[in-house]
Amino acid sequence: MQESGAADGVHGLVVDGLVHAYAAEPVLADVSFALPAGRVGAIVGPSGCGKSTLLALVGGLLTPARGRVAGAFRRPAFVFQDPCLLPWRTARDNIAFGLKALPLGRAERQRRADALREAVGLTAADGDKHPQALSGGMRQRVALARALAIEPDLLLLDEPFAALDVGLRRQMQTLVRRLIDARGLTTLLVTHDPAEAVRMADRIVVLSARPATVAAVREVTLPTAGRHDGAVHAEVSRLVADPAVARALAIDDTAVEPV
Amino acid sequence: MTAPRSRTGLGAIAASTAGVLLLLGLWEAGHAAWGSLVLPSPRETALALWRMTVDGSLWPAVAGTGRRALAGFSAGVLLGTGLGAVAGLSDTTGRLLQPFATLALGVPAIAWVVLALLWFGGGGGAVVFTVLITVAPIVYAGAAEGVRSLDGDLRRMARAFRVPRRVLVWDVYLPHMLSHLFPAVATALALSWKVAVMTELLGGVGGIGDRLAAARAQVDTVAAMAWIATVVALLLALEMLLLDPLRRRLLGWRQALPGAARHGTARRDAAPDL
Numbered sequence: 001m002q003e004s005g006a007a008d009g010v011h012g013l014v015v016d017g018l019v020h021a022y023a024a025e026p027v028l029a030d031v032s033f034a035l036p037a038g039r040v041g042a043i044v045g046p047s048g049c050g051k052s053t054l055l056a057l058v059g060g061l062l063t064p065a066r067g068r069v070a071g072a073f074r075r076p077a078f079v080f081q082d083p084c085l086l087p088w089r090t091a092r093d094n095i096a097f098g099l100k101a102l103p104l105g106r107a108e109r110q111r112r113a114d115a116l117r118e119a120v121g122l123t124a125a126d127g128d129k130h131p132q133a134l135s136g137g138m139r140q141r142v143a144l145a146r147a148l149a150i151e152p153d154l155l156l157l158d159e160p161f162a163a164l165d166v167g168l169r170r171q172m173q174t175l176v177r178r179l180i181d182a183r184g185l186t187t188l189l190v191t192h193d194p195a196e197a198v199r200m201a202d203r204i205v206v207l208s209a210r211p212a213t214v215a216a217v218r219e220v221t222l223p224t225a226g227r228h229d230g231a232v233h234a235e236v237s238r239l240v241a242d243p244a245v246a247r248a249l250a251i252d253d254t255a256v257e258p259v
Numbered sequence: 260m261t262a263p264r265s266r267t268g269l270g271a272i273a274a275s276t277a278g279v280l281l282l283l284g285l286w287e288a289g290h291a292a293w294g295s296l297v298l299p300s301p302r303e304t305a306l307a308l309w310r311m312t313v314d315g316s317l318w319p320a321v322a323g324t325g326r327r328a329l330a331g332f333s334a335g336v337l338l339g340t341g342l343g344a345v346a347g348l349s350d351t352t353g354r355l356l357q358p359f360a361t362l363a364l365g366v367p368a369i370a371w372v373v374l375a376l377l378w379f380g381g382g383g384g385a386v387v388f389t390v391l392i393t394v395a396p397i398v399y400a401g402a403a404e405g406v407r408s409l410d411g412d413l414r415r416m417a418r419a420f421r422v423p424r425r426v427l428v429w430d431v432y433l434p435h436m437l438s439h440l441f442p443a444v445a446t447a448l449a450l451s452w453k454v455a456v457m458t459e460l461l462g463g464v465g466g467i468g469d470r471l472a473a474a475r476a477q478v479d480t481v482a483a484m485a486w487i488a489t490v491v492a493l494l495l496a497l498e499m500l501l502l503d504p505l506r507r508r509l510l511g512w513r514q515a516l517p518g519a520a521r522h523g524t525a526r527r528d529a530a531p532d533l
Contacts, residue, residue, distance in 0.1 A: 061419055077420070084416035088434040088512045097430065098420040130512045150420070 012037040013058070013154065013186060017067035020053055021211075027053050029211035031067070035203060040180060040187040042197035045207030045215075046250055051190040052158050054212070058188060059156045073186070077152035081159040083143035085131040091142045092117060092127035098150040116145035119179060137168040144172075148179060155180065155187040161196065173199050181224060194249070198235045199227050208248045215248035299481040307485035316470070321489065324466035327383050328455035331390025335451070336444055338391065339398025344436075346399070347406025356399070363396040372458045386458045386466075393454050394447040401443025405436040437509055445502045449494055456490055 013035040020028040027050040035041040043051050056062045058069050059076040077098065085094045096113035104112075117127045120141040131139055140160060147155060157176070161169040177200055180187050191197050197204045198220055206216040218239060222231055240246055283301055290300040299307075311317040346353035371392050375385040409432065417431050459468025467486055474482035 059419060061415070078416070080412070080416065082412055084410075084412050086413065086430060086434070088438070089430065098422070100426045100430070101420055101422045132512070146420075 011072075012039070013041070013069070013071040013073070013188065015054075015058065015067075015069055018054065018057055018064050018069070019066035020050070020057060020062065020064050022053075026211035028057075028064075029213045031207070031212060031214055033203075033205045033214055033217055035186065035188065037186050038184040039202040040177070040189060040200055041203045041205060042189045042191055042201035043205050043207060044191060044194055044197045045212060045248065046209050047192055049207050049210045050212045051192075051207060054207070055156050055158050055188060055190050059154070071154070071186075073154040075150060075152045076154040076156055077147035077150055078156045078158065079140075079143050079147045079160040081162050083131070083139040085139055085142055085146075087131050090128055090130055091122065091134060091138075094131065094142050095127075095145040095149055098146050102150065112149050113145070116149045117142075119148070120145045120175065137164055137172065140164060140172060141175075144176065144179075148183070153186065155185050157187065157189040159190055159192065162192070169196075176200070177224065194236050194239055195232055198222070198232050198239065204239070206245050206248045209250070216242065216244040218242070218245070296478075296480055299484050303481050304484045304488055307481045308488060311482075311485060317489065320465070320467045320470050320486075321493065324452075324455050324459060324468065325493075327386040327459075327464070327466065328390055328451045330383075331387040331455065332394055332448060332451035334387065335391040335394030335447065336398050339395040339443075339447075340402045340440065342395075343399040343402025343404075344406050346403040353403060353407075360396045360399050363392055364400075368393050368454050368457065372454075372461050375458065376462045381462045381464055383464060385462050386455050386464055389458045390451045390454050394451050397447050397450070398440070398443050401440045402436070405439030408439070409435050434509075438513070441506065441509055445506070448497060448502070452490070452494060452497070 015034070016032050018028050018031040019026075031054060033041070043054060045051050053062065055078075057064050059078055060069075061078075085091075086097065089097070092110070092113050095116055096109045099109040099112060114124075114127070117124075122138060122141055122145070126134065126138060131142070134142065140163075144160070160176075161172050164172060173196065179185075189197070189200055191200075194204075201220055204216075204218045204220060205214060206218070207213070208215040220235065222235060240249065286298070286301050289298045295303060308317070342356055346356050368389065371389045372385075375389045375392075379385040379388060413431055413435075417427050422430070455466070456468040456471070458464065459466040460472045461468075463469055463472065467490060471483060471486050474480075474486060
């Protein structure tokens with residue numbers, strides 16, 4: 001993560017001409033987009049198009065071959081599809097894990113962990129359990145609390161709800177959006193599900209198939225509070241009817257065989 | 260975690276006590292059937308044990324065996340952990356070392372005893388070597404697997420949170436490594452004790468093994484039983500006073516694994532046969 005953002009006068013996240021390859025295989029051909037501070041962006045694209053790579057580049061886990069990520073972000077936090085919890089630590093200690101990178105005493109770490117545990121809707125008894133004793137949804141809540149505990153200025157969500165069933169996913173989407181809004185947190189979400197993007201994001205960046213370029217950038221104009229199913233479905237229909245989006249996501253009605 | 264707790268509750272204690280009583284009952288019955296020369300009674304054995312304690316022959320033998328077993332065990336654990344960690348980190352080294360591990364594991368302990376006695380003569384060195392060579396490959400396998408199987412996702416997560424190296428080692432690497440290493444080390448500890456006694460017996464090195472050999476020469480079944488009881492008691496004490504508490508402390512988190520409540524994980528690491 002470059003810390004030159006403030007000097008650049010960049011307000012928010014700017015991804016500028018990112019190019020990346022694994023060995024000789026190009027993954028990102030040329031990806032540029034911007035996201036205003038405090039907004040939620042969604043990266044949508046066909047599977048294997050390099051969405052996760054893009055997120056890792058933005059979060060500083062990878063160094064781009066070319067291009068740059070700008071923004072005055074010092075502390076990004078990740079939530080992955082797999083919760084990636086330490087099985088030998090309790091939920092509470094897992095939430096406090098990221099805090100060990102900060103100059104905080106043990107008592108303060110535990111206090112913050114407890115506050116976040118409550119914020120994501122876990123009881124004190126859940127906090128004392130090890131991850132194996134928690135359900136999939138609860139584990140993902142722990143992972144979310146762990147990310148928010150470090151008080152990040154950039155939240156990076158990599159398909160965080162893909163492994164959850166539909167009802168749980170809906171719950172988590174609402175919870176996450178509420179927590180993000182309460183903190184005014186700039187957030188980048190990777191998802192393969194256009195409905196999830198519409199439900200959660202303010203701006204949708206559609207990537208093409210690998211090697212990825214930006215196929216389309218669309219704003220979601222629905223008010224955050226008014227994103228119930230009907231409105232979301234209508235918006236998704238509008239989105240995928242867009243030729244640029246449909247081409248990138250390989251949504252082609254004529255190619256679908258009759259059932 | 261309420262299910263695992265019940266295994267250490269009153270019901271569990273009652274079951275364990277019943278098991279010990281059953282064992283003593285069968286022992287007594289065997290004694291009644293075959294007589295003292297074949298199977299001395301528990302009472303005779305306890306009396307012999309008491310005499311050994313009073314006349315001062317028990318403690319030096321136990322200390323001697325313990326010292327040699329512990330020396331070989333420590334050396335074996337150090338060697339096995341070091342080489343195992345290297346093998347886990349580097350595939351090439353792992354392949355290079357595998358034949359040695361297989362050889363050390365495949366040769367029966369009794370054959371190592373013979374070789375050790377030929378190489379080192381009848382001194383304590385033979386015992387230490389035999390224990391080392393039987394312990395090291397077991398620990399080696401555990402350590403290699405521990406390092407090799409560390410979840411790449413967890414490493415990536417730790418990197419994403421930019422935790423310092425100390426936290427990475429202490430919170431991620433070590434607990435994972437221990438979960439593989441501890442069962443191997445626990446097995447090795449019990450094994451080292453048995454192998455030490457065996458080598459002493461065949462080599463006349465001193466210690467409990469030597470006393471067993473003497474009892475055999477004098478056809479003193481009572482003394483033999485008393486020494487055997489000593490070995491078993493020491494193994495049990497090691498298990499209950501050292502290994503079980505350590506296991507609960509270090510691997511307690513595993514109890515929450517699905518199925519663990521029913522089957523438990525504590526006894527999975529039964530010692531292999533010699």
